[in-house]
Amino acid sequence: MPSFEVHKTVNFSVFSQFVRGSFLPVSLADKNIKSSLQLVRSANTHIIISESTKEEVSRKISLIDLTDYGYYSTSDIDLKFIYNSETNSHQAVICPLKVYQLYEEMLLPSPADDRERFFLDFFADEFERVKIRAEKMLAAASNKEIIQINALRNIQFARKLFHDSRLLYRSISSKNSDVVHQSDIYIIYILNLFIIRAIIFYSEFFKPFLDEPLLSEEELLLELHQETPSLLKHPLLYKQRPLLYEFLNTCMAGTVVNDVIAPYTQKQSKESIPVAESIPPEIKILQQLKGKFQLNCNSNIFLDVIFQFIRKQAENGSPWLNCDYSELTALLNYFFTDKDGNPLNPSSIRTVLKPSNFKKRPHPDDPNKFDINNFSDSAEIKK
Numbered sequence: 001m002p003s004f005e006v007h008k009t010v011n012f013s014v015f016s017q018f019v020r021g022s023f024l025p026v027s028l029a030d031k032n033i034k035s036s037l038q039l040v041r042s043a044n045t046h047i048i049i050s051e052s053t054k055e056e057v058s059r060k061i062s063l064i065d066l067t068d069y070g071y072y073s074t075s076d077i078d079l080k081f082i083y084n085s086e087t088n089s090h091q092a093v094i095c096p097l098k099v100y101q102l103y104e105e106m107l108l109p110s111p112a113d114d115r116e117r118f119f120l121d122f123f124a125d126e127f128e129r130v131k132i133r134a135e136k137m138l139a140a141a142s143n144k145e146i147i148q149i150n151a152l153r154n155i156q157f158a159r160k161l162f163h164d165s166r167l168l169y170r171s172i173s174s175k176n177s178d179v180v181h182q183s184d185i186y187i188i189y190i191l192n193l194f195i196i197r198a199i200i201f202y203s204e205f206f207k208p209f210l211d212e213p214l215l216s217e218e219e220l221l222l223e224l225h226q227e228t229p230s231l232l233k234h235p236l237l238y239k240q241r242p243l244l245y246e247f248l249n250t251c252m253a254g255t256v257v258n259d260v261i262a263p264y265t266q267k268q269s270k271e272s273i274p275v276a277e278s279i280p281p282e283i284k285i286l287q288q289l290k291g292k293f294q295l296n297c298n299s300n301i302f303l304d305v306i307f308q309f310i311r312k313q314a315e316n317g318s319p320w321l322n323c324d325y326s327e328l329t330a331l332l333n334y335f336f337t338d339k340d341g342n343p344l345n346p347s348s349i350r351t352v353l354k355p356s357n358f359k360k361r362p363h364p365d366d367p368n369k370f371d372i373n374n375f376s377d378s379a380e381i382k383k
Contacts, residue, residue: 018043047093050087081093126194134201152210159199199215292335330346
């Protein structure tokens with residue numbers, strides 16, 4: 001387990017352990033995870049002193065500020081004294097009593113289940129401990145040179161960690177659903193977001209002691225997003241859309257995720273899209289039709305008609321339009337553009353199509369509202 005000295009110089013041990021496989025969600029080890037606290041305790045349980053006598057352990061423990069390990073106060077620490085028969089030694093072991101909440105403005109996709117929430121809380125807790133340890137290091141340093149060396153060491157270590165976590169993200173996201181679950185991608189993705197924010201925190205917190213320019217969070221996000229574009233350029237061309245696309249599509253309401261997809265949802269050039277000769281003719285047609293259907297009315301008027309078709313029932317009880325919401329959203333985003341020529345925003349599509357969001361659809365008295373009930377009951381249609 002990491003020693004006290006390691007914690008004072010290397011501040012990303014938990015993130016590092018995760019990237020190297022200690023807490024990987026795709027491993028069998030996480031099947032018994034019952035809470036966020038269980039994850040936090042498993043990662044932060046440390047033997048801080050090991051001596052031949054209990055008295056010596058007690059003496060040394062009195063000389064250590066245990067909060068240096070990443071605690072707001074000693075009341076948050078569970079300290080135990082144990083005897084290890086294998087090493088014939090007395091040991092002092094500490095672990096957290098609580099999960100620290102995130103005190104940071106971050107745009108994060110919402111977790112879809114308990115598994116994702118546990119890991120989100122786990123990473124948030126560790127990020128708060130990163131900040132605590134950085135503050136402790138600054139307070140304990142005796143001169144500027146020590147602060148500068150430790151800050152640069154940790155920033156460099158975090159950059160290498162970010163490189164490794166990006167590779168892990170690409171590896172996980174390229175696997176099919178038989179090997180990984182969508183939540184695996186969520187967990188690895190937000191891990192990268194926390195590592196990015198940790199790098200930015202260190203750069204800004206130690207800015208007075210660093211000569212190099214501040215790192216840009218946007219540039220780091222771009223480095224992460226460069227791992228995904230090949231799966232997003234033509235998502236509708238996959239017989240079964242990649243798992244990564246499904247995850248991003250689910251989380252697109254978040255700005256961070258919108259930034260990932262934005263380069264592939266911009267207004268299309270009037271120039272024809274180059275198509276590989278090996279692609280079947282019907283797929284070529286779909287490529288050429290991307291963004292070709294432009295609305296000249298407000299998009300909510302058009303989407304309201306779609307909503308009515310979904311809700312309207314035929315005589316046999318089936319809806320007039322039977323479809324999967326996520327697939328319908330992808331289709332509308334792919335083929336249709338608004339009055340300004342921009343692809344219909346998936347988040348806006350989902351908002352208008354959500355039954356409870358009646359205020360997002362035209363009011364019944366709105367002269368621009370198209371009521372399919374009037375349309376279906378007309379004598380002309382009945383003929």
